[in-house]
Amino acid sequence: MEKLVCVLCPMGCKIKYEAVDGKIVSVEGNRCPRGIAYLEDELKEPKRIVPTSVKVLNGEMPLVSVKTSKPIPKRLIPQFMDLIKKVEVQAPVNVGDVIVRNVLNSGADVVATRSVKRIGSA
Amino acid sequence: MKTDVLVIGAGAAGMAAAIAAAKNGLKVIVAERDEVTGGILNQCIHNGFGLHYFKEELTGPEYAERFRERLSEYTDAIQVLTDCHVLKLNRDKKALLVSPRGVFELETKVVIYAAGARERPFGSLMIPGDRPSGIFTAGVAQRLMNIDNRKIGNRALIVGSGDIGMIMARRLTLEGTEVVGVVERLPYPGGLLRNVIQCLKDFDIPLYLSSTVVEVRGKERLEEVVVANVDEHFKPIPGTEKIFKVDTLVLSVGLIPQVEMLDGLVSLDARTRGIACSSTGQSSCEWIFAAGNCTAIFDLVDYVTREGERAGEYASRYVVGERFTRNVPIVPGENVMLTFPNSYSDVDDLTLYVRCRKPMEKAVLKVGSFERVFEDLIPSEMIVVRVPKQKLMGLDRIEVTLAEV
Ligand SMILES: Cc1cc2nc3c(=O)[nH]c(=O)nc-3n(C[C@H](O)[C@H](O)[C@H](O)COP(=O)(O)OP(=O)(O)OC[C@H]3O[C@@H](n4cnc5c(N)ncnc54)[C@H](O)[C@@H]3O)c2cc1C
Numbered sequence: 001m002e003k004l005v006c007v008l009c010p011m012g013c014k015i016k017y018e019a020v021d022g023k024i025v026s027v028e029g030n031r032c033p034r035g036i037a038y039l040e041d042e043l044k045e046p047k048r049i050v051p052t053s054v055k056v057l058n059g060e061m062p063l064v065s066v067k068t069s070k071p072i073p074k075r076l077i078p079q080f081m082d083l084i085k086k087v088e089v090q091a092p093v094n095v096g097d098v099i100v101r102n103v104l105n106s107g108a109d110v111v112a113t114r115s116v117k118r119i120g121s122a
Numbered sequence: 123m124k125t126d127v128l129v130i131g132a133g134a135a136g137m138a139a140a141i142a143a144a145k146n147g148l149k150v151i152v153a154e155r156d157e158v159t160g161g162i163l164n165q166c167i168h169n170g171f172g173l174h175y176f177k178e179e180l181t182g183p184e185y186a187e188r189f190r191e192r193l194s195e196y197t198d199a200i201q202v203l204t205d206c207h208v209l210k211l212n213r214d215k216k217a218l219l220v221s222p223r224g225v226f227e228l229e230t231k232v233v234i235y236a237a238g239a240r241e242r243p244f245g246s247l248m249i250p251g252d253r254p255s256g257i258f259t260a261g262v263a264q265r266l267m268n269i270d271n272r273k274i275g276n277r278a279l280i281v282g283s284g285d286i287g288m289i290m291a292r293r294l295t296l297e298g299t300e301v302v303g304v305v306e307r308l309p310y311p312g313g314l315l316r317n318v319i320q321c322l323k324d325f326d327i328p329l330y331l332s333s334t335v336v337e338v339r340g341k342e343r344l345e346e347v348v349v350a351n352v353d354e355h356f357k358p359i360p361g362t363e364k365i366f367k368v369d370t371l372v373l374s375v376g377l378i379p380q381v382e383m384l385d386g387l388v389s390l391d392a393r394t395r396g397i398a399c400s401s402t403g404q405s406s407c408e409w410i411f412a413a414g415n416c417t418a419i420f421d422l423v424d425y426v427t428r429e430g431e432r433a434g435e436y437a438s439r440y441v442v443g444e445r446f447t448r449n450v451p452i453v454p455g456e457n458v459m460l461t462f463p464n465s466y467s468d469v470d471d472l473t474l475y476v477r478c479r480k481p482m483e484k485a486v487l488k489v490g491s492f493e494r495v496f497e498d499l500i501p502s503e504m505i506v507v508r509v510p511k512q513k514l515m516g517l518d519r520i521e522v523t524l525a526e527v
């Protein structure tokens with residue numbers, strides 16, 4: 001049996017599985033169904049949530065933290081970072097605001113994880 | 123100024139404590155020296171927070187914002203003073219506060235101390251060599267990058283493979299700083315496996331186990347860091363030195379509870395180095411309660427929140443006259459590095475946090491007449507169990523052990 005640690009949440013389940021010709025034939029150790037989806041992705045196309053930040057214009061802070069709304073393919077991460085460096089948003093920003101929709105056609109949005117007020121607003 | 127409850131620090135612990143006290147109908151003042159509430163959460167922009175408490179995974183700022191919103195639902199009961207440093211706390215329950223508006227005194231009935239932790243500094247490692255610029259603690263590096271939008275260097279080495287060190291390795295890589303490796307003196311990684319995978323393996327960052335930094339070199343800016351293997355007593359082995367040409371060294375070598383302000387007022391625990399607390403959150407000074415990383419370093423903010431709520435609850439009951447008497451010491455035994463709380467007051471079941479001493483495949487945790495089996499134990503992952511009151515009856519000392527099976 002192969003072993004793999006699910007990274008989707010801090011529980012870090014150790015998933016034991018058997019795969020034949022890339023097909024999963026048995027799985028144990030996952031404490032939630034997301035573990036199976038993770039395992040499937042990991043064998044086909046590993047994906048990760050990417051937390052980072054983007055520039056804010058006229059904000060009370062220079063940056064607003066963001067994350068991808070769902071995991072994106074790992075191989076897209078360098079391209080994703082190149083793109084995100086060029087993004088700028090105008091304050092105010094609220095938690096949950098979509099900053100980039102369907103980023104790199106991954107099906108995931110880039111969403112704000114913090115609110116940043118506009119300079120001078122109460 | 124007068125209040126029922128003074129909460130010192132508005133991180134996860136302080137915010138939760140304030141809300142719990144307000145729910146009990148008390149008047150609360152929260153003093154926070156930063157300009158915003160949330161504490162360390164604000165700079166931890168990675169995901170991994172809230173899974174237990176909110177049943178969904180959030181980033182640090184999102185977690186902080188949810189509690190900030192909850193706080194604002196109690197504006198009648200809770201007054202939040204940001205940019206306000208509590209300078210001193212006196213035996214007569216009077217605190218001295220400083221803010222840009224001036225210095226003032228506040229009289230309270232009870233204090234909930236929630237000042238968090240600070241990072242072990244470079245000086246404490248006693249590494250020989252120069253003292254050039256380019257050496258940062260992980261928290262300072264994190265703040266510079268995530269809040270102030272600064273790049274800290276071009277090529278970095280990280281010391282310490284705890285979760286914070288590994289998360290910084292990923293963060294620096296994503297932001298274009300080349301991370302040449304993570305150095306760890308233990309023979310196994312200090313943090314969670316999920317972070318070994320998503321922070322190091324994903325980016326091909328080497329992890330050097332059983333290794334330590336033996337010298338730093340550089341005139342103005344850091345130029346070289348010398349790393350050597352260590353033996354089982356963590357002593358560097360001569361002849362194993364490797365030189366890394368880096369301009370940046372990031373230290374992630376542990377957090378220490380912030381306790382200085384209460385020096386002389388309360389007892390500390392020698393193992394956690396934090397405020398010694400009963401299972402009610404009460405310190406050795408009966409009107410001072412404490413919660414969060416100033417009592418012991420917790421892995422997850424979810425636990426900190428729960429501890430804050432608990433301290434808020436019991437502190438409120440203390441204000442209205444309830445007294446918690448029986449305090450049975452809780453002591454770490456076989457294979458146990460530390461336990462929290464430090465003593466048990468039998469008003470309720472015991473929520474016990476335990477850190478093991480070494481990695482173990484399977485072990486039985488024993489607490490009084492309570493037993494439970496745990497698998498895949500590692501020192502960096504706290505065990506949390508609720509031990510029923512009945513299992514602890516009649517004990518005058520509670521020893522916590524982990525027997526390998
Ligand atoms: C880098 C890092 C990464 C982490 N990653 C995770 C993770 O992925 N998942 C997870 O669940 N947990 C994580 N944690 C742990 C979790 O974030 C912390 O345990 C928790 O947020 C600590 O809360 P606290 O309230 O005890 O302390 P803090 O957040 O430190 O709050 C203490 C507050 O008290 C204030 N204060 C101190 N002294 C005074 C004074 N005299 N007067 C006024 N104010 C004062 C400080 O300014 C601060 O705001 C991480 C921690 C760190 C440091």
